[in-house]
Amino acid sequence: MIHINEHYLKLQASYLFSDIARRVASFQEAHPDREVIKLGIGDVTQPLPPACIKAFHAAVDEMGSRDGFRGYGPEQGYAFLREAIAREDFLARGAVVASDEIFVSDGAKCDTGNIQELFGLDAKIAIPDPVYPVYLDTNVMAGRTGGFKDGRYEGIVYLDSTAANNYVPELPREPVDLIYLCFPNNPTGSTISKEQLRRWVDFAREHKALILFDAAYEAFIRDPALPHSIYEIEGAREVAVEFRSFSKSAGFTGTRCAYTVVPRDCMAYDRQGNRQPLHPLWNRRHCTKFNGVSYPVQRAAEAVYSPEGKAQCKELIDGYLANAALIAQAMRDLGYRFVGGDNAPYIWIDGRRDSWEFFDLLLDKAGVVCTPGAGFGKCGQGYIRISAFNSRENVVRAMERIRAALA
Ligand code: MLT
Numbered sequence: 198m199i200h201i202n203e204h205y206l207k208l209q210a211s212y213l214f215s216d217i218a219r220r221v222a223s224f225q226e227a228h229p230d231r232e233v234i235k236l237g238i239g240d241v242t243q244p245l246p247p248a249c250i251k252a253f254h255a256a257v258d259e260m261g262s263r264d265g266f267r268g269y270g271p272e273q274g275y276a277f278l279r280e281a282i283a284r285e286d287f288l289a290r291g292a293v294v295a296s297d298e299i300f301v302s303d304g305a306k307c308d309t310g311n312i313q314e315l316f317g318l319d320a321k322i323a324i325p326d327p328v329y330p331v332y333l334d335t336n337v338m339a340g341r342t343g344g345f346k347d348g349r350y351e352g353i354v355y356l357d358s359t360a361a362n363n364y365v366p367e368l369p370r371e372p373v374d375l376i377y378l379c380f381p382n383n384p385t386g387s388t389i390s391k392e393q394l395r396r397w398v399d400f401a402r403e404h405k406a407l408i409l410f411d412a413a414y415e416a417f418i419r420d421p422a423l424p425h426s427i428y429e430i431e432g433a434r435e436v437a438v439e440f441r442s443f444s445k446s447a448g449f450t451g452t453r454c455a456y457t458v459v460p461r462d463c464m465a466y467d468r469q470g471n472r473q474p475l476h477p478l479w480n481r482r483h484c485t486k487f488n489g490v491s492y493p494v495q496r497a498a499e500a501v502y503s504p505e506g507k508a509q510c511k512e513l514i515d516g517y518l519a520n521a522a523l524i525a526q527a528m529r530d531l532g533y534r535f536v537g538g539d540n541a542p543y544i545w546i547d548g549r550r551d552s553w554e555f556f557d558l559l560l561d562k563a564g565v566v567c568t569p570g571a572g573f574g575k576c577g578q579g580y581i582r583i584s585a586f587n588s589r590e591n592v593v594r595a596m597e598r599i600r601a602a603l604a
C-alpha cells in the first residue's frame with residue numbers, strides 16, 4: 198500500500214494566493230459586470246525592459262543557428278550572468294561574493310522552499326510572523342513541525358513582527374538553528390537597518406545558526422543607509438545564504454530567473470559537530486534536481502546590468518514606488534495606520550477589523566483585491582496588504598474607489 202507523506206495533511210487549506218484567486222473568480226462569476234482591480238498577489242504588470250527584450254531576441258536567434266545553438270547549460274548558470282551578478286549586485290556595494298558562489302535558478306520561491314532539504318529534521322526553526330507562506334509550508338511538508346493549533350504550528354519559534362517592534366522581530370530568547378529573514382519585508386514592506394541586521398548575524402555566529410536571507414525586494418530600497426545584502430555585514434558570509442530574484446527587480450515573474458548565494462565559507466554541522474560547508478551540498482542538490490535556466494532568459498537577465506538595463510529597471514521600480522506612494526497617501530487620508538511602501542512595493546495596513554472581513558469589504562464595495570494579513574500568520578490578523586504592482590491608471594482608480602468605499 199502506498200502511503201502519503203502525512204505531514205502534508207497538517208497544511209492549512211490551500212496556498213494563500215490560490216485561495217484568493219478562487220474567491221476573486223467566484224466574485225467575478227457572481228458579478229460579471231463589475232471590473233476588479235488586483236492589488237493582491239505581488240505580480241508585476243509592466244512589460245520587460247527593452248534592453249532585456251533585445252538580449253532575449255538576440256539569444257533566441259542564436260539558438261536557431263548552427264553555431265549559436267546550445268543544449269544543456271551549466272546547472273549553476275552561465276558564467277556571463279554569474280560574473281555580472283557578483284560584480285554589480287555585490288562587489289559594487291563592497292560585499293564580497295564570488296561568481297562561483299552564485300547559483301542561478303528559476304525562482305526565489307523554489308530556492309527558499311528547497312533549501313530546507315539540506316538541514317536536519319530536528320533543526321529548530323525561527324520564522325517571522327507575518328511571513329511569506331513558503332518558508333513555513335515547506336518546513337511543515339518536510340516534517341519539522343507538529344500540528345496546527347491556535348493559528349500556529351507546534352515546534353516553530355515564531356518571531357513576532359508587530360507595530361511594537363516596528364515590524365522588525367526581536368532576537369529569539371532561546372537558541373535556534375535556522376532563521377528566515379526577509380528585508381525589505383514581504384508582507385509588511387518594513388526594512389532592517391545595518392545595525393539591526395548585524396545583531397542577527399552576531400546571534401547566528403554565537404549559536405552556530407544559519408540565516409536564510411530573502412532579499413527579493415532589495416531593488417526597491419531608496420534609503421541609502423539601508424543594507425541591500427546581508428553580506429554588507431561583517432561575518433555574514435559564514436552564517437548566511439541570500440536569495441535574490443529578477444522577478445520584481447526587472448519584471449521577470451513570467452520569465453523566471455533568480456539566484457541564490459551560498460558563500461564557500463558558509464557552514465552547517467554534522468552530528469559529530471564538524472563544520473560542513475553548505476556550498477557543495479547545495480551544488481549537489483542543484484545539479485541533481487535542476488537543469489539550469491534557459492540560455493535566452495539568462496541573456497535577458499544579464500542585460501539588466503547593462504547601462505540601459507539599469508536605467509530601465511530603475512524607471513520600472515520608480516513607477517511601482519510612485520504607485521506605493523499613492524496607496525500610502527490614500528491610507529493616510531483615510532486615517533489608517535500603515536507601514537511600508539517607501540522602500541518596498543507593499544503597504545501593510547492596520548484595518549482595525551478582521552483581515553478577511555476587510556478583504557471582502559474592499560472586493561464588494563470597491564472591486565479591489567488586496568491580500569488579507571491573516572493569510573501570512575497570526576500577527577497578520579487585522580491587517581491587509583496592498584501591493585503596488587499594477588499600472589498607474591489602475592492604482593489611481595483603485596484608490597478613488599477605496600476612498601469612496603471607506604469614507
Ligand atoms: C507575493 O504576493 O507575496 C508574491 O508575489 C509571492 C511570490 O513572489 O511568490
